[in-house]
Amino acid sequence: MSPNAALIIIGNEILSGRTQDKNAAYIAQKLQERGIRLMEIRVVPDDEAKIIATVNELRARFDYIFTTGGIGPTHDDITATCIAKAFGLAFGHHPQALDILQKHYGDQLTEARARMAMMPLNAKLIPNPVSAAPGFIVENVYVMAGVPKIMQAMFDHVVAGLRTGPALVTRSVFCAIPESVLAPGLSALQDEFADVEIGSYPHFQIGDIGVSIVARGTDAARVETVAQRVFALMQSMGGTPRWE
Amino acid sequence: MSPNAALIIIGNEILSGRTQDKNAAYIAQKLQERGIRLMEIRVVPDDEAKIIATVNELRARFDYIFTTGGIGPTHDDITATCIAKAFGLAFGHHPQALDILQKHYGDQLTEARARMAMMPLNAKLIPNPVSAAPGFIVENVYVMAGVPKIMQAMFDHVVAGLRTGPALVTRSVFCAIPESVLAPGLSALQDEFADVEIGSYPHFQIGDIGVSIVARGTDAARVETVAQRVFALMQSMGGTPRWE
Structure with a gap:
């Protein structure tokens, strides 16, 4: 069984449209490479009750929860x-985190900066090679920064320690024909290959009209077979497919 | 009271990291302009039970629900x-939607294409000026395409008919100093101006180290006062702020 995961993006700046989230795609791709299925993403505001409720709902349902921001x-x-309240844990200056900040800031360690060491006291730390202040782990919840550069460093550190599943293999074919022309053939193919997920993604940009068909699954040979059948289907409908 | 909203992004392609979502930021910005508060975004897979449960949970909690994909x-x-199952509605070829597709495709209207007219029979249609196949509305749920160009046209059409709230005004100041230096002053300012949301967004890109402070609220004069106070705070900490 593949492990699964959910991502909680915390921040008013995403919900106001001020900031375009870049972390979800990064995390999604890295999880897929390791055969961990990202089942849901939620963006929630900087609201205590909402964050606690979301964390508690999702941590009970998925193997891994990642938060950013x-x-x-x-x-x-x-x-x-x-996070401390969601788990009912003691909260305060985490000695090891405070030590990291003391080494980083020296006599510039103000109260505001020391606040970044406040977390559940029994949390396991996630190193931050960019700006020192660590992320942390409580049970199956991985708490990371929102700044993409820092988030990526934190995620790359923790992802190595996650349980993996069979790697997902994808194969993608593009063809400059409407997806509706392929629909009956794709539907029949999906029925025949229930273990390979077949996605159809139309393009409507000028100079890029057409459709990408993506086959995805854990059995590389089956995925390849499906992709070749899609390629042939496109040709049979008068198209000139190309691999992506 | 400002109306509120939630967005449901439907699609395996976002969760696999294949596609970077661009619709959320577009919708978020347009809602903010109209004083409608986007409270939550969820990304869910192409899974019937999951989509139904998400729609039913959120439509009971928020004034407007938008779906893409x-x-x-x-x-x-x-x-x-x-959507039909979530509301317990009769589902089939919507006569008006079928008429639109017949006019668009003529004798090229295949069964697959006619499938795009299948929806709750009492749905209100959302025009699609790009590729004809309409979106639709059921009660407070607005169902739109996932392709950004089409989604934007559909959203621009429906947004004009939504109930609006007091417009949110934002004012943003950047300064090339660490946000931790401003933290105590910002915290005091937030306590003083409870009706203005003060967000702190650090930058860590090379050549762009520093922090943006964003004041946001419905009272333009109060937002401006907070922003001026932030500007002065940055100067008092030795920084050279600039308006963004």
């Missing part, structure tokens, strides 16, 4: 306290 | 049937 030094960074 | 002609497009 809200662990900095300012008043709107409330993720760490929410 | 899964209304095309292929086997993996299951949003319309899920």
Whole structure:
């Protein structure tokens, strides 16, 4: 069985449209490479009750929960306290995290900066090679920064320790024909190969009209067979497919 | 009271990392302009039970629900049937939608294409000026295409008919200093101005180290006052702020 995961993106800046999230695609791709299925993404505001409820709902349902955002030094960074409350854990200055910040800031370690060491006291730390202040892990919940560069470093560190599943293999074919022309053939193919997920993604950009068909599964030979059948289907409908 | 909203992004392609979602930021910005608060975004897979449960949970909690994706002609497009099941509505070829497709495709209207007219029979249609196949509305749920160009046309059409709230005004100041230096001052300012949301967004890109502070609220004068106070705070900490 493949392990599964959910991602919680915490931050008003995504919900207001100010910031375009870049973390979801990064995490999604890396999980897929390791055969971990990302089942759901939620974007929630900087609201304590909402964050706690979301964490508690999802951590009970999925193997791994990743959160991004809200662990900095300012008043709107409330993720760490929410995680402590979600688990009912003691919260305060984590000795090891405080030690990291002391080494990094020296006599510049203000109260605001020391706030970044406040988290559940029994949390396991996630190193931050960019700006020192660590992320942390409580049970199956991985709490990371929202700044993409820092998030990526944290995620790359923890992903190596996750349980993996059979790697997902994908094969993609593009053809400059309407997807509706392929629909009956694709539907029959999907019925025949229930273990290979067949996705149909139309393009409507000028100079790029057509459709990408993506076959995805854990059995590389089956995925290849499906992709070759899609390629032939496109040709039989008068198209000139190309591999992507 | 400002109306609120949630967005449901339907599609395996987002969860696999194949496609970077572009619709959320577009919708978020347009809603904010109209004073409608986007409270939550969920990305869910092409899974019937999951889509139905998500729609039913959120439509009971928010004024407006927008969905993107899964209304095309292929086997993996299951949003319309899920919406019908979520509401317990009769599902079939919507006469008006079928008429639109007949006019668009003429004698090229295949069964696969006609499938795009299948939806709750009492749905109100959302025009699609790009590729004809309409989106639709059932009660407070707005069902739109996933292709950004089509989604934007559909959204621009429906947004004009939504109830609006007091417009949200934002003012943003950047300064090349660490956000932790501003943290105590920002926290005091947030306590003083509870009706203005103060967000702190650090930058870590090379050549762009620093922090953006964003003040947001419905009272333009109060937002401006907070922003000016932030500007002065940055100067008092030795920084050279600039308006964004």
